[in-house]
Amino acid sequence: MARIQTTRRGVLAGGAGLLLGLTLPFGRGMAQQAATGPFAPNAFVRIGTDDVVTVMIKHIEMGQGPYTGLATLVAEELDADWSQMRAEGAPADGQAYANLAMGVQLTGGSTAIANSFMQMRKAGAAARAMLVAAAAEEWGVPAAEITVKAGVVAHEGTGRSSGFGALSQAASRLPVPEDPPVKAAEDFVLIGTDRPKLDTVAKSNGSAQFTMDVYRDNMLTVLVAHPPKFGATVAGFDDGDALAVPGVEMVRQIPSGVAVYATNTFAAMKGRNALKVDWDMTGAETRSTAQMFDSYSAAAAEGGQTVEETGDLSALDGAAQVLEAEYRFPFLAHAPMEPLDAVIELGGERAEMWFGSQFPGLDQPTVAEILGLPQDDVKINVLLAGGSFGRRAQGTAHLAAEAAEVAKAAGRDGAFKLVWTREDDVKGGHYRPMTVHRLRAGLDADGNIVGWENVVANQSILRGTAMEMMLQGGPDATSYEGSTNLPYQFGASRIGWAEMENPVSVLWWRSVGHTHTAYAVETFLDELLAAAGKDPVQGRLDLLPGDAARERGVIEKVAEMSGWSGSVRGDKGYGVAYTKSFNTYVAEVVEIEDRGGSPHVTRVWCAVDCGIAVNPNVIRAQMEGGIGYALGTALHDRISFSPGGEVEQSNFDDYPMLRISEMPQVEVEIIQSDADPTGVGEPGVPPLAPAMANAWRALTGNRQYELPFGGGSVA
Amino acid sequence: MTTFRVNGQDHDLDIDPDTPLLWVLRDELRLTGTKFGCGIAQCGACTVMMNGMPRRACVTPISMVEGSEITTIEGMDGPEISAVQAAWEAIDVPQCGWCQSGQVMSATALLQQIPNPTDEEINHAMAGNVCRCATYVRIRQAIHDAAATLEG
Structure with missing residues (x-):
């Protein structure tokens, strides 16, 4: 394997591809052998003799649409017909499939389209150029006279035409163009229009294959008993009762707990229930949520380290009015519908895995190290994932590592399916960090904002992970992003960050720092505008500098869509919020009703500017879904700790998901743009909760400084 | 046994x-x-x-x-599930897809009982099916579309 990778890298650097790269050094005989396979001009495009174009998708499909989006980019430049396009998850291969925004194979930060935009188009354009060259040679006509449209290569003068498949073998023997030209935006046929998603049919009839659906011969299903408190460890265990459960084959201690191996899932569950583990609580975290909040609050009051500063905040001393508020945000579990799972098979000094690896660039070397194998002998097949929202992109590779430890501890070759139950997932940490924001701002006598201070107290997400080096010794911006780089003109401002220590593990959660910063910033700003007697929409627009055209664009658009005419109409409240996250501009307006003292969101309007809209249908779906995801969280969700330090939630009965009866009507408009495309998986989330809180305050006068709405009290 | x-x-x-x-x-x-x-x-x-x-x-x-x-x-077989799946495909309901088998089953059962459900009836019948991707706007729309197809 190592030999192949080296060869491929060398050739890829010159723009050539997988099969050609492997065969060129070996002469004619190998080239003919290669020609019996599909035409694969690069690591991304395969064209079979049956006209099917398969795009190897380097980003995991977990619902955000990269199978369709990246295939669209290839099809556009290939001039393929959409019906001939297929998508397949690319395996772990850090050289071929790196995220160009990050330098490693990782899906995250809403970057799939943005980093692939030119790469996938070039991949399609190279294949097209080779098909055209093959046709020109075969037909004896100039390549410049050949057209390609909807999967048909044609020459008008001779009346010749062909599908891709019939030309694919000839094309595979031609040199790969190094820098094929791509279309001008005005020539796009597919980009910017809607077409069926490639994974919809399989996901509507039960045939889509996810990790949990993988069954290998003689495979054992494995559940792990994890510590009941963060920082606790295994002191000892009694596996007698567990082994007495029919189907339970063995019990092993691994670094993350005690693993129960069984011939089926239910036996593994029963076996784990019967297992007796003695936990060493010496190093366990025992603080309750209330105690944690107290320490966070005290740290925020001390001001933290300055991460952004503009002007002189002593301007607040002369302010006519100063407002202050403290906001509290709980830990949050991602709770993807498919709990964490992974299949690993050991045999013949190799390991093969099947799972929703969101970070193959780290999962692969981590598994290799645990098993003592060369990295190239660990093959990772990246499968569809039943949601992630950040949960599967682990800077510690903890799931892949646990699967490898399970396989290693078995002490023999074989296949093992590691399954986390919903309780394992909800109690298992890797949460959105709990956070305190302390805000202070002043207004002058005319109601102008003259100073703004926001101090954020929470854990670093990157510290202690493989990505800590990205911090270069500085503060972790992922923990407070969205509190800095605001477009509003506040006069003087200071943003502080107090880094908190806590053994509860944290992770990025759909829209990361923006999950809390947008709420604190946009609700506090709304209060300031109200105190100054200003309209929430016009007040925001007045704070924007002259060159903030895209910010202005989405705010004005959402106001127009919602028929904005102030914060209260009849028995309904209206709130607006704006956020730029992952380089995408989003403004949302929420309509809310008071139903017996509880907020009920009836309608949401959303304006999004994400540059060129590759697949408008996917963008609208991500805004709708992001709004629902954010609404369910704002209404219901928190992970809390009891006195003593145990997680108080366990499943969907006490960590509720939004249900269809709570889902508002949603209208989405996409701003027309010729700017490079930016992310859509996360940016729909941040504005919803603050827009909702602003509407609720306008309607009822109640300020919500703590989330969720339904369960503000903490232990 | x-x-x-x-x-x-x-x-x-x-x-x-x-x-x-x-x-x-x-x-x-x-x-x-x-x-x-x-x-x-x-x-x-x-x-x-x-x-x-x-x-x-x-x-x-x-x-x-x-x-x-x-x-x-x-x-599954029959006019209701065919209509439901066609409606699901027409407006691309699924995102991650994990919950969608259950959504399709519940939607089919609903249309077998109530051929032309209101939003309220849809909310009631589908409230037990969680979609973490929150594809609910489209689920609701697709059930109405399937009902319209079945009414012919």
Whole structure:
């Protein structure tokens, strides 16, 4: 394997591809052998003799649409017909499939389209150029006279035409163009229009294959008993009762707990229930949520380290009015519908895995190290994932590592399916960090904002992970992003960050720092505008500098869509919020009703500017879904700790998901743009909760400084 | 020994009678369209038809299935599911897709009972099916579209 990778890298650097790269050094005989396979001009495009174009998708499909989006980019430049396009998850291969925004194979930060935009188009354009060259040679006509449209290569003068498949073998023997030209935006046929998603049919009839659906011969299903408190460890265990459960084959201690191996899932569950583990609580975290909040609050009051500063905040001393508020945000579990799972098979000094690896660039070397194998002998097949929202992109590779430890501890070759139950997932940490924001701002006598201070107290997400080096010794911006780089003109401002220590593990959660910063910033700003007697929409627009055209664009658009005419109409409240996250501009307006003292969101309007809209249908779906995801969280969700330090939630009965009866009507408009495309998986989330809180305050006068709405009290 | 029919096929299984139907379908019969989401009948990802009525397979012990007729998404047939799946495809309802088998099953059961449901009836019938991607706007729309197709 190592030999192949080296060869491929060398050739890829010159723009050539997988099969050609492997065969060129070996002469004619190998080239003919290669020609019996599909035409694969690069690591991304395969064209079979049956006209099917398969795009190897380097980003995991977990619902955000990269199978369709990246295939669209290839099809556009290939001039393929959409019906001939297929998508397949690319395996772990850090050289071929790196995220160009990050330098490693990782899906995250809403970057799939943005980093692939030119790469996938070039991949399609190279294949097209080779098909055209093959046709020109075969037909004896100039390549410049050949057209390609909807999967048909044609020459008008001779009346010749062909599908891709019939030309694919000839094309595979031609040199790969190094820098094929791509279309001008005005020539796009597919980009910017809607077409069926490639994974919809399989996901509507039960045939889509996810990790949990993988069954290998003689495979054992494995559940792990994890510590009941963060920082606790295994002191000892009694596996007698567990082994007495029919189907339970063995019990092993691994670094993350005690693993129960069984011939089926239910036996593994029963076996784990019967297992007796003695936990060493010496190093366990025992603080309750209330105690944690107290320490966070005290740290925020001390001001933290300055991460952004503009002007002189002593301007607040002369302010006519100063407002202050403290906001509290709980830990949050991602709770993807498919709990964490992974299949690993050991045999013949190799390991093969099947799972929703969101970070193959780290999962692969981590598994290799645990098993003592060369990295190239660990093959990772990246499968569809039943949601992630950040949960599967682990800077510690903890799931892949646990699967490898399970396989290693078995002490023999074989296949093992590691399954986390919903309780394992909800109690298992890797949460959105709990956070305190302390805000202070002043207004002058005319109601102008003259100073703004926001101090954020929470854990670093990157510290202690493989990505800590990205911090270069500085503060972790992922923990407070969205509190800095605001477009509003506040006069003087200071943003502080107090880094908190806590053994509860944290992770990025759909829209990361923006999950809390947008709420604190946009609700506090709304209060300031109200105190100054200003309209929430016009007040925001007045704070924007002259060159903030895209910010202005989405705010004005959402106001127009919602028929904005102030914060209260009849028995309904209206709130607006704006956020730029992952380089995408989003403004949302929420309509809310008071139903017996509880907020009920009836309608949401959303304006999004994400540059060129590759697949408008996917963008609208991500805004709708992001709004629902954010609404369910704002209404219901928190992970809390009891006195003593145990997680108080366990499943969907006490960590509720939004249900269809709570889902508002949603209208989405996409701003027309010729700017490079930016992310859509996360940016729909941040504005919803603050827009909702602003509407609720306008309607009822109640300020919500703590989330969720339904369960503000903490232990 | 438990005897029951799944998708028209008879099965006699010698299996722990406590085993939930969900894990029998998946681990023994390899019918993987029925999904595990919570294990406590809170999310509906495991919805199957038992004697023609929707049921959560994760809390249905196999001992309770004796003599019953089970239909999973793989074995569904008829105008309602065809209309539902066509409507799902027409507006691309699924995102991650994990819950969608259960959504399709519940939507089909709804249309079998109420051919032209209101939003309120949809909310009521579908409230047991969680979609973490929150594809609810489209689920609602697709059920209306399927109902319109069935009315012809």
